[in-house]
Amino acid sequence: MFESTFADASRRDWADDGTDATVRIATVGCGNYARSVSLPAMERGEYAAPTVVVSGDADKRATLADEFGVTALDYDEYEAGAATDEYDAVYVATPNRLHLPHVETAASHGKHVICEKPLEATVDRAERLVAACDDAGVRLMTAYRMQTDPVVRRLREFVAAGGIGDVQRAVGDFTFPVLGGDAGPDQWRLDGRLAGGGALYDVGVYPLNTARFLAGDDPVAVSATTRSPDPAFEEVDQHVDFGVEFDGWVGNFSASFSGHPNTSLELLGSDGRVAVRSAFQPGADREVTVETPTGTLDLTGAGADETVEEFDYFAHAVATDAGVDPDGADGLVDMRTLAAAQESAASGRRVEL
Template structure:
């Protein structure tokens, strides 16, 4: 069974009869959007970047020159500038700014793909989802790992009983947010803008991906966080959290310091799957599957999941197809992250 699973780690199971191209406005053109997201959109099949929204005039000029987009500022975006040049909006601004930018997109009748976590607080995330529902526009939470073909094949494998009954998942994401000379004044270290530190920014990856592979939602959490470096006095520098599900438990960690590292493992009654380099964008995954049938290891599995992410969203809008990582999915994680913060503050287990 696992031979078939690991031989199809580039198959798009969602790619059907969509025709045309979805034109995207990129709202928030920081380093990630410029260096990862926009190039992925350009590389893909179903989406194209046609408008860029930035508050920096030099950046607007650079984006227009490099990508051939129409560049506007935030006031122009809110006022409806260039709405005839895009069909949907990709929101990649700091977490606490997602709500107003999504609300603007919805008011213009534009579909939305919004970076995760959806917002800085649960209440604001709920308003964001409601704004899209009230306007009748599609909303996708930008969980790129859910669109990586290798993760989709592993989900099928787990659902088919490939490792028996799931007992435990572990996952880690360490990202040195101040490494490489990165600005210490960045928004990720601003508690109000970010909502949380390593937990919100990278901890959501093992949490959501494990949920996706298992098809389950949490029932309780317990956690600790710490920030020994004064640079992280407004957000968590390290987070370790235990997430309980009905029949299994997850143990996850997130870090804003140390060597970059990502890993995900699922242990079942009859087997194991493990993914090295599990969450970095555009990095080849190394996958190991162990069952009673034997052990199989595959290097360079999957595809560029950011290309997959935008093509998945565009295809769903163009074909009126399902969007799995929708607003409801994003809200599950927002409520779980809030419970994790409450547990870390109180030292108590928190039920969901």
């Protein structure tokens, strides 16, 4: 089974080689991630192309217009419908609580949407966001880039085919020192209203969603604890540990906004395990280990840049009128799970979904 599943770890299982259409994308919100990761990924892609950027910062607009050769708008111009003939879809990368109005604007212009995760700062607002796209008849993709990583997709195939037997448990961590480097406490990730949550919402969603994707399952209950010993994290969780119950198996996940950087995920089954190091960093070389009774497979440097894959997957789906997965419903499952984790941490009780 190793050979058949992992023979071509970088294979695009969604691509139609006969399609050469390019989908033009407007990027709404030009923070560091959008500027340094997302826009370059679109530019390197086969089906996606950045053509418009939207920012409230005039200097950013001028710099990005020059660097990427795009039209630059402020938020008022975007809402008013300026340059709608220059883009086919919208990538929303603003702080969580601002996703809803920017997605509503895109939907009102009849544009398809790829929205960063988590979908919003609260479940209610996320539901309204999904409804806005449904009502307008536009596609909505939740930007779970790990689901488009070819290596992760091969692991999902392997697990689905019974490669590790029945899934028993998942263990995952994402530690991101949010105050590292030049970053200070004056940032939206530490603003409870804008972010909705701290490490749980920003990085805890990665091991949760990726484990769900690999196992093809949804949570049924959550138990969680949070800690914020540093006063800088007064409004959000600095550390979180959350146990997630599924139908027949459990997940134990952690996320932190301080500490040595780490990203890892492991699925243990009745007959084997899969483990991924460097699991969630953009463009990282995944270190994958697959163990079964018949042997062990180690993969390093396999796959592709999953951010390029993410935007090309979305653009290809738009261009070919194909379905999008992960969609808004997938994003809502995680929103409800994250909210339940917050409720559990506050109450000290297990919360059913």
